[in-house]
Amino acid sequence: MNLILLGAPGAGKGTQAEVIEREIGIPQISTGNILKAAVKNATPIGLKAKSFMDSGALVPDDVVIGILKERIAEPDCKNGFILDGFPRTIPQAEALEAMGVTIDKVISIEVADEKIEARLSGRRACTQCGATYHTVFNPPKTEGVCDKCGGPLVIRDDDKPETVKERLRVYKEKTAPLIDFYKGKGKLSVVIGQEEVADTSKLVLETVRA
Ligand code: ADP
Numbered sequence: 054m055n056l057i058l059l060g061a062p063g064a065g066k067g068t069q070a071e072v073i074e075r076e077i078g079i080p081q082i083s084t085g086n087i088l089k090a091a092v093k094n095a096t097p098i099g100l101k102a103k104s105f106m107d108s109g110a111l112v113p114d115d116v117v118i119g120i121l122k123e124r125i126a127e128p129d130c131k132n133g134f135i136l137d138g139f140p141r142t143i144p145q146a147e148a149l150e151a152m153g154v155t156i157d158k159v160i161s162i163e164v165a166d167e168k169i170e171a172r173l174s175g176r177r178a179c180t181q182c183g184a185t186y187h188t189v190f191n192p193p194k195t196e197g198v199c200d201k202c203g204g205p206l207v208i209r210d211d212d213k214p215e216t217v218k219e220r221l222r223v224y225k226e227k228t229a230p231l232i233d234f235y236k237g238k239g240k241l242s243v244v245i246g247q248e249e250v251a252d253t254s255k256l257v258l259e260t261v262r263a
């Protein structure tokens with residue numbers, strides 16, 4: 054089963070992708086996580102992608118399409134996969150089709166704009182181990198300090214308020230059109246993001262199993 058999770062940044066795609074991975078047993082593929090690791094390790098792709106990511110822009114299609122193609126060729130993807138953060142543009146969706154990948158379901162997780170901004174602006178990340186927190190929804194035991202490793206917590210460049218605004222703008226312009234793209238192919242299911250993560254997971258799993 055090949056799945057796509059759509060949704061604005063901060064809608065909770067990554068969290069739900071982990072739940073599906075655990076419950077259904079197919080791997081989560083997050084182009085965002087792959088790119089962040091590439092930036093951290095200063096690989097050639099990471100060096101190319103960093104400035105786009107820090108400013109809230111999308112990394113060029115050819116770069117992410119190349120990454121995705123390599124990843125889905127790995128043996129753990131042979132029974133299916135969950136795409137989290139890909140495709141993010143119509144050309145990326147067309148590239149997926151051109152690779153001969155069949156998509157079974159596309160789940161769009163929808164969350165109101167105000168909630169998205171509140172979620173993203175409270176996000177804090179550990180500079181040492183990368184663990185993430187939220188000042189309101191998931192605070193560390195001691196303010197500004199990582200529970201896991203004691204490292205200092207910061208606002209990542211891509212979570213700065215101006216960048217958050219830009220990421221949402223780019224989402225609406227470039228990614229939201231994919232909702233109609235997949236609706237037109239009869240593949241789209243909409244899940245309304247709930248207050249509690251577990252309630253959203255229940256709806257997502259029902260959709261996957263339907
Ligand atoms: P979030 O969901 O928090 O916006 P991600 O972890 O999915 O972030 O992605 C982080 C950044 O990586 C994005 O803001 C974008 O710059 C880049 N990125 C990830 N996936 C893609 C993609 N499919 N196409 C272009 N850029 C991408």
Ligand code: ZN
Nearest residue numbers: 179182199202
């Ligand atoms: Zn830490």
